[in-house]
Structure formats: structure tokens, C-alpha cells
Amino acid sequence: MAIIGLDHIQIAIPAGGEDRARRFYGDLLGMHEVPKPDNLSPTGCWFERGGVSLHIGVDPEFVPARKAHPAFLVDDLASLRTRLETANIETHDDKPVEGYARFFTFDPFGNRVEFMQRGET
Template sequence: MSFLFTGIDHVQLAAPEDCEQAARSFYADLLGWKEITKPDNLIKRGGAWFQCGTHQVHIGVQNDFIPAKKAHPAFQVQNLNALREYLHHKGVQVIDDHARSEEGVQRFYLNDPFGNRLEFLEWL
């Protein structure tokens, strides 16, 4: 083959109209991700973009929005227990999942403000 996949550039999650402030409160203020300025020609579409490590998470406005309950991104974290404690202190409900613990994976899920499922994991 003459091409090579080098990784994921970004993940897009859908959200309802007028989601920007809730997205900023959750992704930037709570999780601490830096907001990225969207290109001028995409600003009119709404939503917001954030930097998560070396990847980007784009929150895009979707008409007739329905949250993703099964399909989800998984974010790799160093010191997952500290993140869990931080979120608990902030009143965010996390759902522990031990299905991959035999592989050395610790993980939990939570829902963003729009009901999208997000996974956070650490390889031990």
C-alpha cells in the first residue's frame, strides 16, 4: 500500500443547539482541556473544540440531537484514581467498569452534559 494511517486527529461528539457554554463548563472548566479556536468558516456552525493531550475533541451541533449511549471515545489518563476522586468531589457521577481489569485496565464512564458516554482509562 502507498498510504499509512498515523492515528486519530480528532473525535467529534454531537450536542444540541446552544451547547457552547455547557461544553466550555464541562470540557474546559471541569476537565481542564484548553479550548481551541475554530476556523472562521466553521464558527457559524456552533459547537466548540478542545485539546485533550495530543488529540482534539470537537463538540458539534446536531439537529434532532440524540446522545451517544453506546458508541464513545476512551481517553487515556495517568492517575485515573485522582481523576475519579476529583470528579466525585465536583459532584460528577462516574460508573466503574471492571470488565477489562484482568488485562490491567482500570476504567470508568461518565456522561457529558449532553448525555454522551465518555470512557476514561488507565493501563496499569
């Protein structure tokens, strides 16, 4: 038995946050919403882009993930940062990681999100 890949990332949001998730992950990040299977909870939403699947689930006892986070690889980190900051979303740098340029932000629910671009330090 061997792990052969990653199927999806799941993050939590509070009840009623789906429209804010759609604006952030869909409109700002350019992910495409995909239908959830009918047998799953009608709450939450799923997104995909570039081989990445993000499942957003509603947690009635939601607490934002301030340390644990998804790290998305992007092809134009500077443009994404500008887009987020133009939308009044704060971004911040962290310790450098060799071979990558990167920054962090928080989604509308306080979940930490990292964006990385290969080939830069």
C-alpha cells in the same frame, strides 16, 4: 495507503450547549479550548489536551451517544474520578480490561465518556 493516526474525535451536543461543554470538557477535564477555523460553523467548540483533539458540534436533531464513546487515557484516574464525583457527576465501573483501570460517565448531554489509565487491572 495506511491509516497512520487519529486526528480528532467529534461528539454532538444540542443547540446552545457550548457553555455546558466548556464547563465539563474545559473546567472539569482540563482541556484547552482552541479556535475553530473561520470558515466552519460558528456553533460548537474545539478542545485539545495532551495530543487529543475533541471537536464538539451542534446537531439540531441531537440524540446522545449512549454506547459509542471517546475513551481518554489519563495519568491519575483516581483524582479525576474524585473531581467528577465532587462535582456531582456520577461515575460507574464496567467489565475489567486487562492492563487498564477505567470508569465511565456521561457528559452533561448524556454522551458516554470513558477514562482509562494504563498499567492497572
